[in-house]
Amino acid sequence: MDTAVIAEAPTRFLVAGMGDALATWFEARSCGATQSENACGGLGTLTGLNLARLCYDTLLEYGVAALVSCKANAVTPALEHVIEANILLSGLGFESGGIAAAHSIHNGLTALPGTHNYYHGEKVALGVLASLFMSGKSKALIDEVYSFCESVGLPTTLAGLGLTGVSPDELKKVAARACIEGESIHHEGGDITPQMVSHALLAADGEGRRRKGIAG
Structure with a gap:
């Protein structure tokens, strides 16, 4: 992932990604509690659940700084952390944990x-x-x-x-x-x-x- 591309993109795209990623932890937790199937037709794993939690924590910790960085077209650790949350952690979290x-x-x-x-x-x-x-x-x-x-x-x-x-x-x-x-x-x-x-x-x-x- 070339994070410089995202840093140059409209910030609304980054924020919308955070909105989607925000759901990951809450939905994975619900699926785990009810033993509902994930996207692959199986049950969620502890790994998936913990990645979903890490996704949420990362957004809260770095979301504002990532937005500021993106507005400045600057690649910073905060922006890269949120890109990781939006793409990797959310993707693994919802596929493993469920929606x-x-x-x-x-x-x-x-x-x-x-x-x-x-x-x-x-x-x-x-x-x-x-x-x-x-x-x-x-x-x-x-x-x-x-x-x-x-x-x-x-x-x-x-x-x-x-x-x-x-x-x-x-x-x-x-x-x-x-x-x-x-x-x-x-x-x-x-x-x-x-x-x-x-x-x-x-x-x-x-x-x-x-x-x-x-x-x-």
Whole structure:
């Protein structure tokens, strides 16, 4: 991998890669807890799970510095660490560990044309935030992930994906798409319903707006 090429590329590509990589740890952990199959049809390994965790830790540690470096078209250790997380650690982590809610919510969001100008990783990032609410994660963890997304410019609201004034019917469409048979959201524990997904998206959007100081 020629990291100088990435340093010269638009920073939005790097940030979108971080959004996709952000899901790796959360999804691998869910698949491990429910013994769900990974991309190869087997069960996740300890190696895969620990690589997924390293991916998350690397993003939190070096994400901002990598973004600053990329904006300056500078190859630095931080940028190279995040490139490694986006490509190698995330790739090995999801193939070995499996995927779950965040990618299904991404798939649901693609049902709305307003999201079509946004990158895969940008939609996955909001899927991660929604999945934290859906699975009842702690406030401390939710704060940590929102802070990371805000620090690198990943979407934390529906408006951040071009969705303003989303109707209840549109949210139902997203949630139904995310929950179709065979979707990876069913690798999460319990019986996941479209209503759970739509409520999680509303909660994630509400928290993102609260942190931005947006009324509503």
